[in-house]
Amino acid sequence: MAARDQQRAPTIHDVAARCGVAASTVSRAFSRPERVNAATRQRILDTAEQMGYQPNPIARALPSGRTRTLGLLVPDITNPFFLDLIRGAERAAATAGYTLVLADTEESSDTETTVVDRLAGAVDGFVLASSRLSDSRLRAAYARKPLVVVNRRVPPVPGVLIDSAQGTRQAVEHLASLGHRRIAYLAGPRASWSDARRWRALQTVARRRGLHAVRIGPLAPTVDAGVAGADAVLLEDVTAVVTFNDLLAIGVLRRLRARGIDVPHQISVVGCDDIFGADFCHPPLTTLTAPIEAAGRTAVDQLLGLLDNSAAPRRDIVLPTRLTIRDSTSEAPTRLRQEVTG
Amino acid sequence: MAARDQQRAPTIHDVAARCGVAASTVSRAFSRPERVNAATRQRILDTAEQMGYQPNPIARALPSGRTRTLGLLVPDITNPFFLDLIRGAERAAATAGYTLVLADTEESSDTETTVVDRLAGAVDGFVLASSRLSDSRLRAAYARKPLVVVNRRVPPVPGVLIDSAQGTRQAVEHLASLGHRRIAYLAGPRASWSDARRWRALQTVARRRGLHAVRIGPLAPTVDAGVAGADAVLLEDVTAVVTFNDLLAIGVLRRLRARGIDVPHQISVVGCDDIFGADFCHPPLTTLTAPIEAAGRTAVDQLLGLLDNSAAPRRDIVLPTRLTIRDSTSEAPTRLRQEVTG
DNA sequence: GCAACTATGGCAACCGGTTGCCAAACCTTG
DNA sequence: CAAGGTTTGGCAACCGGTTGCCATAGTTGC
Numbered sequence: 024m025a026a027r028d029q030q031r032a033p034t035i036h037d038v039a040a041r042c043g044v045a046a047s048t049v050s051r052a053f054s055r056p057e058r059v060n061a062a063t064r065q066r067i068l069d070t071a072e073q074m075g076y077q078p079n080p081i082a083r084a085l086p087s088g089r090t091r092t093l094g095l096l097v098p099d100i101t102n103p104f105f106l107d108l109i110r111g112a113e114r115a116a117a118t119a120g121y122t123l124v125l126a127d128t129e130e131s132s133d134t135e136t137t138v139v140d141r142l143a144g145a146v147d148g149f150v151l152a153s154s155r156l157s158d159s160r161l162r163a164a165y166a167r168k169p170l171v172v173v174n175r176r177v178p179p180v181p182g183v184l185i186d187s188a189q190g191t192r193q194a195v196e197h198l199a200s201l202g203h204r205r206i207a208y209l210a211g212p213r214a215s216w217s218d219a220r221r222w223r224a225l226q227t228v229a230r231r232r233g234l235h236a237v238r239i240g241p242l243a244p245t246v247d248a249g250v251a252g253a254d255a256v257l258l259e260d261v262t263a264v265v266t267f268n269d270l271l272a273i274g275v276l277r278r279l280r281a282r283g284i285d286v287p288h289q290i291s292v293v294g295c296d297d298i299f300g301a302d303f304c305h306p307p308l309t310t311l312t313a314p315i316e317a318a319g320r321t322a323v324d325q326l327l328g329l330l331d332n333s334a335a336p337r338r339d340i341v342l343p344t345r346l347t348i349r350d351s352t353s354e355a356p357t358r359l360r361q362e363v364t365g
Numbered sequence: 366m367a368a369r370d371q372q373r374a375p376t377i378h379d380v381a382a383r384c385g386v387a388a389s390t391v392s393r394a395f396s397r398p399e400r401v402n403a404a405t406r407q408r409i410l411d412t413a414e415q416m417g418y419q420p421n422p423i424a425r426a427l428p429s430g431r432t433r434t435l436g437l438l439v440p441d442i443t444n445p446f447f448l449d450l451i452r453g454a455e456r457a458a459a460t461a462g463y464t465l466v467l468a469d470t471e472e473s474s475d476t477e478t479t480v481v482d483r484l485a486g487a488v489d490g491f492v493l494a495s496s497r498l499s500d501s502r503l504r505a506a507y508a509r510k511p512l513v514v515v516n517r518r519v520p521p522v523p524g525v526l527i528d529s530a531q532g533t534r535q536a537v538e539h540l541a542s543l544g545h546r547r548i549a550y551l552a553g554p555r556a557s558w559s560d561a562r563r564w565r566a567l568q569t570v571a572r573r574r575g576l577h578a579v580r581i582g583p584l585a586p587t588v589d590a591g592v593a594g595a596d597a598v599l600l601e602d603v604t605a606v607v608t609f610n611d612l613l614a615i616g617v618l619r620r621l622r623a624r625g626i627d628v629p630h631q632i633s634v635v636g637c638d639d640i641f642g643a644d645f646c647h648p649p650l651t652t653l654t655a656p657i658e659a660a661g662r663t664a665v666d667q668l669l670g671l672l673d674n675s676a677a678p679r680r681d682i683v684l685p686t687r688l689t690i691r692d693s694t695s696e697a698p699t700r701l702r703q704e705v706t707g
Numbered sequence: 708g709c710a711a712c713t714a715t716g717g718c719a720a721c722c723g724g725t726t727g728c729c730a731a732a733c734c735t736t737g
Numbered sequence: 738c739a740a741g742g743t744t745t746g747g748c749a750a751c752c753g754g755t756t757g758c759c760a761t762a763g764t765t766g767c
Contacts, residue, residue: 032486032509034753045717050755060715079486081432082753084423086722092466092487100452103445103641110442113469122484124434125467127455142464144374144421144723145434167374273645299445303615305647376723387747392725402745424723428752486753 033074041070053078092122093326094146096138098130098153102244103298104268104315108152108173111319119327132156143168147330150322155214169329171322174217181329182339183322187217187295188224190311190344194265194293195228197346202355203263203291209252210240211267218267225265237261242271249274262290262355269294269301272308276351287353297347306350313344375416383412395420434464435668436488438480440472440495444586445640446610446657450494450515453661461669474498485510489672492664497556511671513664516559523671524681525664529559529637530566532653532686536607536635537570539688544697545576545605545633551594552582553609560609567607579603584613591616604632604697611636611643614650618693629695639689648692655686
């Protein structure tokens with residue numbers, strides 16, 4: 024079976040020859056029906072069908088400069104958070120007849136730059152999720168190509184933001200009403216916009232409710248980091264932990280369990296995102312449910328809007344989170360010291 | 366900020382003009398360094414660098430017919446199994462300097478055909494994971510384009526197979542040694558190659574060990590189907606369930622828990638794949654660990670091998686699974702009837 | 708019956724690279 | 738110094754479509 028003999032795909036010229044017309048007529052039969060006689064057109068369409076003609080997207084893209092392809096860059100495919108994001112983006116792209124190119128930037132700003140440069144000529148625009156690029160580099164990229172960022176705020180680059188501030192408020196009030204007085208926040212990556220937002224929201228509500236809040240981190244947004252973070256939490260005199268994301272929370276649950284600490288009765292844990300698994304880990308995780316798939320979808324829709332620049336001057340789109348209460352939170356233990364510090 | 370003014374990217378001609386050479390010389394400066402004077406070449410490279418020239422991948426692909434892009438089609442992005450597969454494929458593609466196009470075929474053979482047709486001109490080859498295409502359609506596609514299938518055996522199309530037969534044998538022997546005599550198999554989709562393999566392996570070992578095995582299904586490979594399947598399991602007089610995949614197993618765990626049935630002491634559960642979450646569900650799942658990411662990587666490597674048809678006539682690559690014992694299996698309950706039937 | 712208009716299809720340039728072929732310039736060598 | 742060989746760079750065709758412009762034929766109106 025040596026060399027595979029790819030039979031060359033029929034081109035517009037093959038169809039034209041078979042029909043006895045010019046290639047341009049065949050082209051128009053597809054793209055400008057009104058410019059060609061109905062009978063001729065039908066004949067061309069029939070022959071094309073019969074020959075199995077498929078327009079070559081590459082050749083089509085060259086003159087027009089439009090590939091009907093979108094690039095989605097994520098810092099780490101490994102993270103299930105991005106699974107939902109990819110899913111939403113893929114759905115939206117497919118619906119619009121666009122193709123999605125997926126790339127992992129490996130949490131590296133340099134890799135991200137390289138990939139953007141390499142792909143720039145091959146896609147009509149980018150969705151950069153949790154970009155590690157600096158603001159200025161993002162703006163520079165935006166000047167070259169249509170671009171939407173997810174979970175970054177870099178005007179004038181349009182962004183889709185999952186805002187956990189509101190959800191965080193709910194989470195802290197939930198904890199407060201359960202009698203918790205001292206809580207820890209397990210922070211995410213230093214550069215994360217979401218992390219900053221969440222910590223600020225948490226602090227604000229904690230102050231208003233008279234709770235004491237300590238920040239631990241920054242940490243990588245992974246299960247392993249959560250395992251390590253749990254030990255740090257135990258050094259603090261707290262009865263509840265709020266984590267940057269569910270991966271961290273799951274790591275915390277695992278470690279606390281290994282150390283024989285009962286969740287939620289000794290320590291309550293609140294995650295963020297409600298990723299796959301948050302509902303069946305042990306105990307099922309109280310978490311901030313984030314519309315991740317919607318974010319992916321929205322980002323692509325925004326990008327498509329940018330592409331036909333018909334669209335009005337756009338602003339960031341903020342999607343809210345909400346608290347989902349499961350079994351990893353309960354009343355604060357009474358046996359621990361709980362003097363209110365302020 | 367009305368219409369975005371995309372500054373046109375510099376082309377080979379712009380660089381050529383700036384250097385006072387012909388475009389072809391610039392092209393050769395990149396692709397055939399030995400065909401151009403070292404000094405000239407350096408001058409060109411410098412100007413290109415300074416002008417921010419990036420070769421246009423589309424234009425490059427047109428004459429060569431090679432896009433350095435691979436298409437990965439999965440039946441359902443929602444399934445975390447494919448997350449690992451995507452990850453492996455993306456890594457392998459990136460390593461080889463290839464770009465990955467991702468598409469969801471929505472479990473539909475027609476969608477899959479459409480997507481393959483649409484993408485055929487834009488990619489150098491396909492990886493079809495758990496394809497829903499018929500054998501003949503797969504062979505037809507293979508005649509048109511380099512192609513690798515995952516978890517399908519359709520000679521002469523090269524395949525990467527995660528073979529759970531060996532692992533299934535281990536799983537059944539594990540259950541047998543724990544005293545289980547009657548086990549149920551929760552089957553996956555009807556068209557699944559893996560499902561057929563597993564059921565056959567399970568039956569064979571069961572017979573040899575004098576166990577009774579019943580098959581329940583076919584079922585969709587989802588958590589919800591597992592929830593429903595659990596009830597069917599309870600109608601059978603069994604002490605253990607082996608499921609087609611972890612999603613089903615997680616559904617079973619959830620349902621049994623809801624019905625107050627203790628896993629593993631009343632019923633043992635064995636999953637398959639060891640997806641994200643299998644280690645932290647409750648109880649942590651005994652499962653067949655499948656090298657999913659390796660499968661994605663291998664499939665892409667196979668495909669790349671096909672592309673420089675240097676490669677020798679290739680055969681299917683079979684990757685083994687192995688049993689990972691966690692806490693969802695234990696000794697068979699003694700209070701249940703256990704007469705050996707057979 | 709002729710001018711003016713419309714419908715239809717072909718020609719050729721173009722998108723941005725790649726590459727076969729040729730020619731000029733330079734280098735060897737006897 | 739001439740003959741032959743080697744370097745080096747330019748020209749032009751090509752990949753497979755799209756599209757502006759023109760020509761022809763057919764239609765309409767007066």
